Amino acid sequence: MINDYVAAGKVYLIHRDFPLPMHTYGYEAARWVNAAARIGKFEEVEAALYDNQKAWTVDGNIQKYVAGALSDADFKRVQKLMIGCGMEVKPPSGPDNPSGCPLDANIEADKQLGNQIPVKATPTFLTYYKGQKYPAASGVISWPVMKQYFDSLLAQ
Amino acid sequence: MSETAPRITNNGSAGRILLLFGRVALAGILLFAAYAKLKPPVPGMRWSKASVKTSIAMFAMNVDSFQMLATPHQVSVVAHLLPFCELGLGLWLLSGILLRFSSVIAMLVFGGFFTLIVRTYMLGLEINCGCFGPGEKLGPRNLLVDGSLLALAVAVTLGAFFLSRKRGGEGAPSSAPAAEGAG
Numbered sequence: 001m002i003n004d005y006v007a008a009g010k011v012y013l014i015h016r017d018f019p020l021p022m023h024t025y026g027y028e029a030a031r032w033v034n035a036a037a038r039i040g041k042f043e044e045v046e047a048a049l050y051d052n053q054k055a056w057t058v059d060g061n062i063q064k065y066v067a068g069a070l071s072d073a074d075f076k077r078v079q080k081l082m083i084g085c086g087m088e089v090k091p092p093s094g095p096d097n098p099s100g101c102p103l104d105a106n107i108e109a110d111k112q113l114g115n116q117i118p119v120k121a122t123p124t125f126l127t128y129y130k131g132q133k134y135p136a137a138s139g140v141i142s143w144p145v146m147k148q149y150f151d152s153l154l155a156q
Numbered sequence: 157m158s159e160t161a162p163r164i165t166n167n168g169s170a171g172r173i174l175l176l177f178g179r180v181a182l183a184g185i186l187l188f189a190a191y192a193k194l195k196p197p198v199p200g201m202r203w204s205k206a207s208v209k210t211s212i213a214m215f216a217m218n219v220d221s222f223q224m225l226a227t228p229h230q231v232s233v234v235a236h237l238l239p240f241c242e243l244g245l246g247l248w249l250l251s252g253i254l255l256r257f258s259s260v261i262a263m264l265v266f267g268g269f270f271t272l273i274v275r276t277y278m279l280g281l282e283i284n285c286g287c288f289g290p291g292e293k294l295g296p297r298n299l300l301v302d303g304s305l306l307a308l309a310v311a312v313t314l315g316a317f318f319l320s321r322k323r324g325g326e327g328a329p330s331s332a333p334a335a336e337g338a339g
Binding site: 120121122125132133134135136137138139140141142144145146148149151152153155156 | 197201207210213217222228232281284293
């Protein structure tokens with residue numbers, strides 16, 4: 001989608017985090033990706049975490065895959081941003097109970113947006129076209145099928 | 157003999173009324189399901205070829221998320237055919253023509269839906285059902301609804317066969333309204 005439609009200016013893609021409490025390392029993964037986003041390396045780290053999801057969801061070793069996706073210098077910058085955001089720092093339990101991790105504010109803001117939809121499953125895709133909000137879709141959807149949907153919208 | 161004959165007639169009437177309600181309910185559900193899949197995806201949008209195309213494309217994403225079909229082409233074919241099949245089957249059931257056949261097909265369709273929902277639920281897929289339009293998360297409620305619809309379809313099928321056989325046994329096929337048991 002990014003190569004075909006985002007690069008061509010047909011689709012504007014916004015990624016939002018919605019880590020679920022049932023996924024033990026989900027929040028920590030969101031922190032790493034947000035830290036990478038702050039140095040402009042969101043796509044690389046997100047792809048690495050998706051590709052290796054089966055491994056880190058078992059042992060929680062997210063750092064290994066973030067390091068593999070970045071140069072040493074970039075990884076050091078991300079590590080610096082992750083100070084105070086380790087696995088031992090629990091996610092905020094509410095707006096009045098911040099965690100101390102500076103990255104959590106973005107994640108919590110995304111979660112609030114998700115709750116407004118409301119997100120009932122992950123991943124959820126929400127589409128806006130010509131100012132109108134289309135019903136959310138969720139689950140694993142192959143690109144050719146999603147492409148047909150975008151083409152039908154763009155043909156309107 | 158003179159006491160039993162009216163009872164059979166009353167039971168037959170009650171059966172026909174139940175069957176009528178059952179098949180109209182099934183038809184209504186199928187027609188609503190088709191409408192929900194084809195209606196314009198955004199409130200206020202007019203019905204048009206483009207709006208139907210978008211609705212079908214959205215339904216295709218629902219179909220794909222069930223992870224049942226191997227290729228996007230199969231997903232597309234199912235997404236394009238299913239709403240119109242539901243529409244056709246709903247109208248057929250409503251007409252009452254060849255009810256035994258239409259009810260068997262409805263039973264197979266609802267059986268297929270129920271099996272699919274059970275499979276998806278057991279796999280733990282977090283998806284929207286798409287059964288009655290977008291934005292409906294698949295959960296225990298869908299199991300209950302689809303199970304009930306399957307039970308209704310089975311009941312209508314059994315009723316259609318039972319009444320048809322009974323009419324044949326009584327030797328009075330012409331007494332049955334055509335719209336209720338022409339099958």
